[in-house]
Amino acid sequence: MKSIIDRIIEKEWRMFQDINKGHARADCQENPEMFARMRRAQFGAWSEEACRSYEQDLISAEAAGRNLPEEKYIHMMARCTPEDYAALCGRLPELPPEHLRLAKAVNCRLMDEIRVMREKYPFLNRIGRPLEPSGDNAADTSVETYQLGELLTYSQQTLNALLRHIDALKAQGDSLAMQIQLASLQA
Numbered sequence: 290m291k292s293i294i295d296r297i298i299e300k301e302w303r304m305f306q307d308i309n310k311g312h313a314r315a316d317c318q319e320n321p322e323m324f325a326r327m328r329r330a331q332f333g334a335w336s337e338e339a340c341r342s343y344e345q346d347l348i349s350a351e352a353a354g355r356n357l358p359e360e361k362y363i364h365m366m367a368r369c370t371p372e373d374y375a376a377l378c379g380r381l382p383e384l385p386p387e388h389l390r391l392a393k394a395v396n397c398r399l400m401d402e403i404r405v406m407r408e409k410y411p412f413l414n415r416i417g418r419p420l421e422p423s424g425d426n427a428a429d430t431s432v433e434t435y436q437l438g439e440l441l442t443y444s445q446q447t448l449n450a451l452l453r454h455i456d457a458l459k460a461q462g463d464s465l466a467m468q469i470q471l472a473s474l475q476a
Contacts, residue, residue, distance in 0.1 A: 293340045294332045298325050300347040304356045330472035334465055336457070339450035346444045355382070357442040364438035368425045384441065391448040392440040398455050400433055402466035413470065 302324060309315070317324065332340055350357050360381055366374035384392075403420065407413050414420075422431040440448065455465050 290333075290337050290340060293337070293344055294329055297332055297340065297344050297347060298328045300344075300351065301328060301358060304347075304350075305358045307356055308359045308362065327473060330475075331469050333472055334468035336450060336454040339447060339454055342447040342450045343443060346442075346447055349444075350442075360442045361438045364441045365430055365434050368422050368434045369430050370427045373427075388445050388448070389441075391445055391452070392437060392443070395440050395448055395451050395455070396433065396437045398452070399436060399466050402455075402464040403432060406464065406467050406470060 302321060305318060305324065308318070332343075335343075347357060363374065363377045363381055366377065400420070407417075407420065418430060418432045418435060420432050422434045425431050425434050443451070451465075458465050458468070
């Protein structure tokens with residue numbers, strides 16, 4: 290699965306480099322090693338089915354001239370900087386209601402897992418993003434807003450694969466959010 294994850298990271302990094310093209314770049318756009326470590330932590334916790342599906346999402350997006358990381362940030366702007374969102378939302382594809390429902394279902398399950406994890410390990414509240422979107426702004430984006438922004442860029446096939454993986458992990462007494470967090474701390 291390592292090769293799938295490497296291809297995903299390579300495609301995402303290329304797209305990430307095109308965000309704000311011609312304008313000021315974010316610091317994280319200058320750090321390919323950190324980008325790769327964080328993304329590897331996420332995708333390493335996914336099922337092979339979800340990774341393969343997301344790789345196909347990236348291939349399809351490239352073929353259609355779409356930039357999924359850019360779309361993620363535009364989705365986030367709806368809560369963080371609504372005026373910027375209004376100016377850029379025309380770049381987003383229209384999502385059918387089922388797609389929105391699936392993205393919100395995955396987000397809800399992951400948020401439940403993250404809440405449990407942060408209750409068990411309160412120090413994570415000090416080192417991570419705030420959980421809830423109540424204080425979202427251009428400088429501080431919550432886990433919920435960031436995560437939903439990304440989930441909205443995934444295909445329904447990828448979202449369904451993630452739901453199945455979350456359910457399978459839960460049946461084993463495990464948590465996708467915990468696996469990602471542990472891998473991130475070790476990255």
